[in-house]
Amino acid sequence: MFLAKSASTTEWRAISAAVKTLVEEATFEATSEGLTFRAMDPSHVALVDLTLPNSSFSSYSCQKPTKFSVRVEDLVKLVGRGDPKDSLEIRDTEEDSLAFTFQNGYKREFTIHLIESTAASAPLPKLELETKATLTKSILDKVLADMSVVADQVTIQATKDRLTFSGKSDIGKADVSLNKSDADVLKLESAADSKASFSIEYIQSILKALSSVADTVDLAYSSKKPLVLTFALNSQGAKLLFYLAPRVSSD
Amino acid sequence: MGVDFGDSIPREKIQLEDISGWKLAVDGYNTLYQFLAIIRGMDGGHLKDSQGRVTSHISGLFYRNVNLLELGMKLVYVFDGKPPELKMEEIRRRSEARREAKDQYLRALQAGEVAQARKYAEASTVLRRDMVADAKELLDAMGIPWVDAPSEGEAQASVMAIEGSVGAVASQDHDSLVFGAPVLVRNVTISGKRRLPSKGIVINIVPERITLSSVLESTGLTREQLVDYAILLGTDFNPDGFEGVGPATALKYLKKYGKLEEVRELSKPLEGVDYAAIRKLYLDAPSIKRVQPVWKPLDRERVVSFLVGEHSFSRDRVEAAIARVQSTKAAQSETLEKWFG
Numbered sequence: 001m002f003l004a005k006s007a008s009t010t011e012w013r014a015i016s017a018a019v020k021t022l023v024e025e026a027t028f029e030a031t032s033e034g035l036t037f038r039a040m041d042p043s044h045v046a047l048v049d050l051t052l053p054n055s056s057f058s059s060y061s062c063q064k065p066t067k068f069s070v071r072v073e074d075l076v077k078l079v080g081r082g083d084p085k086d087s088l089e090i091r092d093t094e095e096d097s098l099a100f101t102f103q104n105g106y107k108r109e110f111t112i113h114l115i116e117s118t119a120a121s122a123p124l125p126k127l128e129l130e131t132k133a134t135l136t137k138s139i140l141d142k143v144l145a146d147m148s149v150v151a152d153q154v155t156i157q158a159t160k161d162r163l164t165f166s167g168k169s170d171i172g173k174a175d176v177s178l179n180k181s182d183a184d185v186l187k188l189e190s191a192a193d194s195k196a197s198f199s200i201e202y203i204q205s206i207l208k209a210l211s212s213v214a215d216t217v218d219l220a221y222s223s224k225k226p227l228v229l230t231f232a233l234n235s236q237g238a239k240l241l242f243y244l245a246p247r248v249s250s251d
Numbered sequence: 252m253g254v255d256f257g258d259s260i261p262r263e264k265i266q267l268e269d270i271s272g273w274k275l276a277v278d279g280y281n282t283l284y285q286f287l288a289i290i291r292g293m294d295g296g297h298l299k300d301s302q303g304r305v306t307s308h309i310s311g312l313f314y315r316n317v318n319l320l321e322l323g324m325k326l327v328y329v330f331d332g333k334p335p336e337l338k339m340e341e342i343r344r345r346s347e348a349r350r351e352a353k354d355q356y357l358r359a360l361q362a363g364e365v366a367q368a369r370k371y372a373e374a375s376t377v378l379r380r381d382m383v384a385d386a387k388e389l390l391d392a393m394g395i396p397w398v399d400a401p402s403e404g405e406a407q408a409s410v411m412a413i414e415g416s417v418g419a420v421a422s423q424d425h426d427s428l429v430f431g432a433p434v435l436v437r438n439v440t441i442s443g444k445r446r447l448p449s450k451g452i453v454i455n456i457v458p459e460r461i462t463l464s465s466v467l468e469s470t471g472l473t474r475e476q477l478v479d480y481a482i483l484l485g486t487d488f489n490p491d492g493f494e495g496v497g498p499a500t501a502l503k504y505l506k507k508y509g510k511l512e513e514v515r516e517l518s519k520p521l522e523g524v525d526y527a528a529i530r531k532l533y534l535d536a537p538s539i540k541r542v543q544p545v546w547k548p549l550d551r552e553r554v555v556s557f558l559v560g561e562h563s564f565s566r567d568r569v570e571a572a573i574a575r576v577q578s579t580k581a582a583q584s585e586t587l588e589k590w591f592g
Contacts, residue, residue, distance in 0.1 A: 024415075044545060044587050044588060045585075045586060123591045124591075199584060245585040245590075247583050248584065248585055
């Protein structure tokens with residue numbers, strides 16, 4: 001018996017939108033500790049690692065470890081039917097299905113059939129990253145929009161007290177510099193100067209998917225290593241980590 | 252070889268650029284055969300490396316893949332598995348034809364008839380197991396996925412197209428439509444100028460796209476009737492078809508009687524053709540479901556070591572081709588595997 005109840009549908013809407021940026025089928029793993037999901041996109045450039053500890057639900061129970069595979073498009077449509085103020089209860093039913101119950105006064109219940117998924121769970125990259133920063137989501141949105149005017153990749157350079165974003169192409173170039181003291185920079189720690197380039201599109205799509213839950217983003221990376229964005233989905237420990245492989249650097 | 256609906260179905264001429272960025276399931280054996288048949292020296296002999304091993308197939312595969320990767324296409328090669336029992340007659344005939352061609356090739360060569368020799372050489376093409384292994388090694392190095400089908404490769408490719416893991420099947424014959432693939436593209440791996448040795452002329456081969464929906468619409472057949480249509484014209488599982496039955500007649504019969512076994516006018520009795528088994532093969536062929544192909548960046552060192560180091564390819568040409576692939580957008584990202592440790 002599995003049951004996970006959330007006070008709001010906001011997290012699930014964000015989670016399903018985030019998963020949709022990567023894969024068409026998703027397998028969630030449930031244990032007594034909570035619910036997890038991890039998958040890479042087909043090109044193996046990006047990975048999402050989602051952790052929803054049991055404490056992040058208003059009520060949670062899972063008697064034995066179980067996996068639930070769903071078609072992500074169905075999940076997006078289904079949780080999209082919930083209003084932000086609805087509570088959402090997800091439980092397994094006998095015939096290989098998941099029941100979703102929205103409640104805000106009256107009840108609405110949906111059941112979707114689980115699918116058989118052959119996708120193997122992705123391992124987690126092993127990384128020690130030297131630059132760590134916390135930015136407001138709004139400044140990151142703005143910087144990426146600036147870069148995308150001229151380029152499809154952004155180069156991020158970090159020093160102890162400054163974070164520089166630059167984009168360059170045949171069209172021209174764009175540069176934005178953020179200082180440690182700026183209001184939008186909540187934290188900046190850089191053990192060593194770091195420089196790496198990443199796809200703007202990948203970052204923009206995950207930011208867009210999570211726009212309703214995250215006001216700030218934790219960012220970690222090192223020279224020529226992946227970028228890790230960490231989003232807190234609620235204040236009870238639910239979080240989503242987004243890993244993005246760097247672009248091949250020419251220098 | 253394979254189902255040929257000829258001009259009885261609608262097709263649309265396209266440019267390779269029109270399908271740039273598409274994911275395509277490609278018949279592996281078919282492609283390698285083409286390269287082995289076409290890529291030959293003047294006397295009809297294959298290209299060989301310094302140790303005398305045939306390299307026509309990997310040369311063709313490499314340069315053709317480079318062109319398609321440069322267009323941003325994502326290919327997944329599908330190799331045939333165990334052929335269905337029903338195909339044994341066709342396979343016997345093919346190997347018989349190859350043996351005969353081989354004899355004639357040798358005779359022509361002795362007689363010094365170079366043009367004849369080349370023509371027979373193409374028809375005698377045999378694909379050996381080690382050549383397939385070479386091709387798979389090259390595909391791995393190029394980051395191009397491949398799938399071993401449990402049985403017919405065309406069936407596997409079609410299932411992948413139905414499931415949406417690829418946008419189309421790339422093949423030469425029309426079987427994938429009968430297997431239910433929504434979109435077939437032809438002449439993708441061999442487009443461009445091609446010499447027709449049997450006629451001694453050069454023709455320009457243009458890629459074309461055929462959709463199942465337009466085929467069903469224009470012929471007025473159902474998917475099930477399309478299978479019967481193929482059987483009437485002849486498939487790999489009943490290579491002779493029916494005497495005197497061409498596309499127009501076959502269509503007329505199916506419109507009049509609905510299905511194959513109701514057709515009264517067939518000259519040959521239907522008992523000789525296991526149409527129920529053939530139908531089942533086309534409508535429910537053995538295949539692996541939900542294959543998720545993974546495309547990786549081309550591994551430059553591995554490609555160079557395989558082609559230049561092992562098979563005596565020109566380093567300059569290989570490096571130039573790799574540079575063309577690596578300058579494309581899709582090749583510009585690392586993948587996360589590098590950090591899985």
